[in-house]
């Protein structure tokens with residue numbers, strides 16, 4: 001199998017494009033095939049170097065590699081011109097000055113479903129003969145066979161009057177030259193396929209096998225867009241998702257293996273088959289991605305999680321904080337709002353202070369907790385727990401009547417990792433200092 005991923009670098013790599021890249025990669029890596037990366041940068045205005053870099057960057061982050069150097073479509077212009085000349089010489093293509101108006105006039109004369117046929121002229125744009133007879137058949141692995149009657153197809157324009165070739169021509173020539181055996185791409189390209197097949201036919205070559213992937217919808221059933229949350233790979237990274245979780249989740253957008261949800265990349269490579277891809281639109285649901293990401297977060301070793309968090313936040317020495325946050329975060333971005341108080345001081349949450357610290361008796365409870373923590377033997381989570389539970393016992397109150405004021409005193413708010421772990425991680429001196437700040441002189 002020789003596959004390719006052929007993004008147009010006109011912006012960020014979106015979720016749909018990332019899924020296309022992933023499926024191609026899984027097929028290549030799972031079946032001992034090869035994957036080519038072709039940058040379709042013929043739109044010179046929108047294909048900026050920054051956009052190209054963004055695509056490399058997104059693929060690298062996703063952990064998707066390719067074989068050999070990337071091919072830049074724009075650099076293949078001489079080859080496209082050569083093939084175009086060959087088709088003109090052989091009479092498979094012809095020059096034509098026909099305008100859109102001429103095409104309409106042709107249809108008025110012959111019927112609206114009749115494909116346009118032009119008269120060869122000395123110059124002008126270049127059209128390919130769509131021909132007569134046997135229809136074009138797209139054998140699509142996912143959608144089955146689609147048949148296109150030639151008589152309904154206009155002779156497609158393959159080059160402009162200035163000699164520059166059109167998109168569908170370039171794609172077919174590039175796929176042919178690269179020896180691509182399987183074209184796996186989004187369903188939005190289905191309508192391009194007959195034009196590309198005509199190019200293969202005109203060159204006397206066999207077309208690749210095609211597989212058009214189903215559209216992506218948001219949870220509301222509408223076509224996926226920014227409204228539905230993170231829409232590009234960069235945004236997924238910034239939202240704190242792990243690449244392995246994103247790979248897993250993207251694989252499930254249009255494909256599945258029974259009821260399995262969590263599938264490692266190894267398993268995906270082993271199990272993924274084009275034949276099992278659904279024809280129905282797939283639903284991107286960020287809540288499900290969050291949940292799945294949480295499973296991956298909990299599977300990391302604390303050391304590995306800390307390394308990822310350090311890279312994500314740009315802060316150092318997060319091992320202990322990572323350890324005590326691991327059960328409570330779903331994304332890397334959840335970490336700092338939960339545990340940043342350990343490093344940057346208590347949060348400013350006046351409501352929490354009012355509700356918890358300005359209640360009757362809270363001051364006394366906190367003073368007693370302070371004494372217990374100051375006197376505790378050792379300061380690991382067990383020692384902290386014993387000290388605070390002794391206060392609960394002595395005062396005959398509910399545990400949360402003691403734990404919650406301590407939590408708000410050290411965190412400034414009511415959300416934090418486990419209270420004993422948080423206090424222990426903060427250490428005795430800092431814990432007492434924060435409690436004293438609340439108690440006042």
Ligand code: GLU
Pocket residue numbers: 005006007008040171184185186189
């Ligand atoms: N360049 C096209 C895109 O980014 C893909 C073309 C293809 O896969 O044939 O959507």
